[in-house]
Amino acid sequence: MDVxxxxxWGVREIFKEGPICVHVGNIEExxxxxxxxxxxxxxEAIAAGIRSASTSRLWESMITMGRLSDMEKDDTWRLVILDCIVPCFRPLSSRISxxxxxxxxxxxSTMVAVLLEVWGNTGMGVSPRHVRDRMVKTAIEAAFRCGKSGSSEYSVDEIEIISQLEMPAPDFMMKKSSIIDVNSIRDAITAEQVRGERVGALFQGPGRFDAVRVFHDDLRTGRRSGSVGQAVKTSGMLRSGxxxxxxxxxxxxxxxxxxxxxxxxxxxxxxxxxxHRLIRAGQFxxxxxxxxxxxxxxxxxxxHFMEIQDVIVHVDDVENGALHAGGGAR
Known part of the structure; x- marks a missing residue:
């Protein structure tokens, strides 16, 4: 089995025969x-790429989902993009060989390594509409250079993400400000409390904390799970009280x-x-x-862009912070 x-095989194991959402990645949302x-x-993606990838909304969305997945350290959409590109390379690679x-x-292997290299180099300043064509063009040029030289000119370390896949089972307010630098607090438990209380204080206001309270109630009753289990695992803290x-x-x-x-x-x-202008120019x-x-x-x-850390908080700390900000007592 080659690359x-x-x-x-890897992408089919991820999605099997299930539906796929290229708009936001989650069918339910x-x-x-x-x-x-x-x-x-x-x-459809293969056909659209061959016809006119630079004008295809499907490929524009695929590239965008790939970038978003990269930010989450998830290789799924990058693999989807590769899976929809490499079929056109099968006869060409056989002929060059x-x-x-x-x-x-x-x-x-050389072509895939170059595809990944171009993917990494087009993260900024290149419109999603042009990424696929640039990847294909550069990979084809590399394949001919590899054939003419008799050996690969590229490192293939990056394709380890493919060979070592672990298949998985299938009114807006945002602020960064604080009078306390949490990073300067040496005691981890205290820093955790301050983070939670700061979040509660930020949301305290007419009607704002009502949605947070509903979310907390859903957590307490088990109606909502979200990333709670992962948060506890990541936090690794044992707190009393x-x-x-x-x-x-x-x-x-x-x-x-x-x-x-x-x-x-x-x-x-x-x-x-x-x-809109930045998006059209590929400079967002x-x-x-x-x-x-x-x-x-x-x-x-x-x-991530606003440098707002996605920190872990506990409902008790958030509610205490809101209570204090609202003038109440603990």
Missing amino acids: FDRIE CDIKRHPIYPKFRS RDFQVDRDEIR ISDPNLYYYISDLYPSYIGLREAANVMGITESAA PFPVARVGRSYRVSVKALM
């Missing part, structure tokens, strides 16, 4: 309700997964029209998802 086969199963999606008497697996050690969560859980471009631009301090500072004729912005990507 092309491993890519195809997507405004568009009809989604193709992966084999059909793959066929035959004509130049070079091992075909070496040709294909808290109501329940299972009531930790990431502050990003308090926000929707995606917001509109207008709201995101407002948080960034720019106009919506300026945001992080990927945005296209849904129909509009754009949706990942809140986690926005937080």
